Amino acid sequence: MKNQMCLFFLLFLFCHISSAVKHSFKCYRTASSGLQNVSEFMFFGKVDDVVVNQCDSTNKIFKPKQDWVVKLYNEDPEVLQAGRQECFVIIPFFFKHVIYNLTRTLQTEGAILQCIPGCELDETTGQFSGFVHCGYNGEDFLRLDLKTLKWIALSPQASIIKQIWDRNTTIIEYYKDLINHRFPYLLQRFLEYGRKSLMRTDPPSVSLLQKTPSSAVSCHATGFYPDRALMFWSKDGEEIHEGVEHGEILPNHDGTFQMSVDLNVSSAEDWRRYHCVFQFVGAVDRIITELDGTLIRTNRVKPDNLTVPVIAAVVVVVVMATAGGYMAYKMKKEAEDSTEPREDTNLNTETNTAH
Ligand SMILES: *[C@@H]1O[C@H](CO)[C@@H](O)[C@H](O)[C@H]1NC(C)=O
Ligand SMILES: *[C@@H]1O[C@H](CO)[C@@H](O)[C@H](O)[C@H]1NC(C)=O
Numbered sequence: 001m002k003n004q005m006c007l008f009f010l011l012f013l014f015c016h017i018s019s020a021v022k023h024s025f026k027c028y029r030t031a032s033s034g035l036q037n038v039s040e041f042m043f044f045g046k047v048d049d050v051v052v053n054q055c056d057s058t059n060k061i062f063k064p065k066q067d068w069v070v071k072l073y074n075e076d077p078e079v080l081q082a083g084r085q086e087c088f089v090i091i092p093f094f095f096k097h098v099i100y101n102l103t104r105t106l107q108t109e110g111a112i113l114q115c116i117p118g119c120e121l122d123e124t125t126g127q128f129s130g131f132v133h134c135g136y137n138g139e140d141f142l143r144l145d146l147k148t149l150k151w152i153a154l155s156p157q158a159s160i161i162k163q164i165w166d167r168n169t170t171i172i173e174y175y176k177d178l179i180n181h182r183f184p185y186l187l188q189r190f191l192e193y194g195r196k197s198l199m200r201t202d203p204p205s206v207s208l209l210q211k212t213p214s215s216a217v218s219c220h221a222t223g224f225y226p227d228r229a230l231m232f233w234s235k236d237g238e239e240i241h242e243g244v245e246h247g248e249i250l251p252n253h254d255g256t257f258q259m260s261v262d263l264n265v266s267s268a269e270d271w272r273r274y275h276c277v278f279q280f281v282g283a284v285d286r287i288i289t290e291l292d293g294t295l296i297r298t299n300r301v302k303p304d305n306l307t308v309p310v311i312a313a314v315v316v317v318v319v320m321a322t323a324g325g326y327m328a329y330k331m332k333k334e335a336e337d338s339t340e341p342r343e344d345t346n347l348n349t350e351t352n353t354a355h
């Protein structure tokens with residue numbers, strides 16, 4: 001009875017979730033004024049958290065990052081041209097003044113300004129919504145209120161820049177056009193070409209690992225896509241937190257992801273009461289792996305034909321982070337990730353790869 005109620009409740013939640021299909025396009029722009037007196041500009045675009053293109057204004061590189069984006073650029077040179085224009089001309093011109101004025105006003109030497117304009121499409125209503133969020137040296141800085149077209153200071157030192165940006169109509173008009181026209185159009189074009197790839201789900205392969213008989217048991221999931229997934233340990237069907245350590249979701253080289261959750265469990269316990277549960281956020285299926293001592297991989301033994309029991313259950317657990325908390329987390333995370341495309345140094349020889 002209890003289970004039926006639970007199932008009903010969860011299915012209700014699931015219907016609620018699945019009816020709201022959202023897609024987003026976000027552009028992560030970084031202007032840095034570093035050790036030299038030269039400012040550097042770069043950006044990368046993400047559709048539904050998949051990197052679609054990448055720009056390095058300083059070295060004049062603009063390139064697609066997915067096969068389906070290459071196809072879009074080949075078949076619609078205007079979209080490619082707009083990206084190159086943004087990368088080579090508009091961003092350097094626009095941000096040069098912004099970063100110069102900013103660092104002088106705040107009297108800082110080295111500085112990184114990251115602005116993320118983006119738009120989101122709710123496919124059930126067909127409505128677009130947009131945002132512009134800026135960080136400065138890794139901290140939240142300014143956010144544009146698109147109703148009032150005024151900036152909102154997110155840190156004490158942002159107040160003075162807010163006043164400057166509020167008065168600069170070039171900056172306001174630029175973002176207004178981006179959010180209301182150019183990004184919604186771009187998102188639609190990206191979805192036309194990438195929908196199939198973006199909407200796919202690759203389930204993980206899950207394995208249990210343990211270094212020594214006394215160390216924690218690690219439940220490791222790899223090869224999954226998308227990265228909106230969660231994993232936890234349960235005891236008698238209830239999620240547990242004590243003795244559990246969550247690892248971060250990390251990217252694999254093939255575009256899939258991996259993560260692991262460790263459980264510190266004493267050998268005196270009945271291990272079969274514990275399960276490792278993997279689930280895509282908002283999805284129906286769960287991959288449940290029983291803590292079975294015979295299935296654990298260790299450094300000492302190397303079982304080749306390891307099979308992991310996979311049970312799909314019609315249960316949904318919805319993790320609904322508050323929108324604010326999520327954004328703050330994303331900002332922090334993306335700020336950390338923002339240097340990632342630059343590490344890809346072999347880009348330098350690949351100018352104009354779309355042609
Ligand atoms: C930039 O740096 C060079 C030397 O590194 C210096 O000669 C030049 O005056 C500097 N320019 C500005 C505008 O500060
Ligand atoms: C406003 O910002 C733009 C873009 O960076 C810049 O070119 C322009 O000089 C600024 N206007 C004023 C009055 O500061």
Ligand SMILES: *[C@@H]1O[C@H](CO)[C@@H](O)[C@H](O)[C@H]1NC(C)=O
Nearest residue numbers: 100101102104105164167168
């Ligand atoms: C920054 O821009 C504001 C407004 O355009 C201007 O009044 C101020 O003098 C500028 N500061 C610097 C250091 O360029």
Ligand SMILES: *[C@@H]1O[C@H](CO)[C@@H](O)[C@H](O)[C@H]1NC(C)=O
Nearest residue numbers: 214215216243263264265266
């Ligand atoms: C596991 O738990 C035991 C007892 O609760 C504790 O002494 C031990 O330090 C823990 N080990 C790890 C790796 O957390």
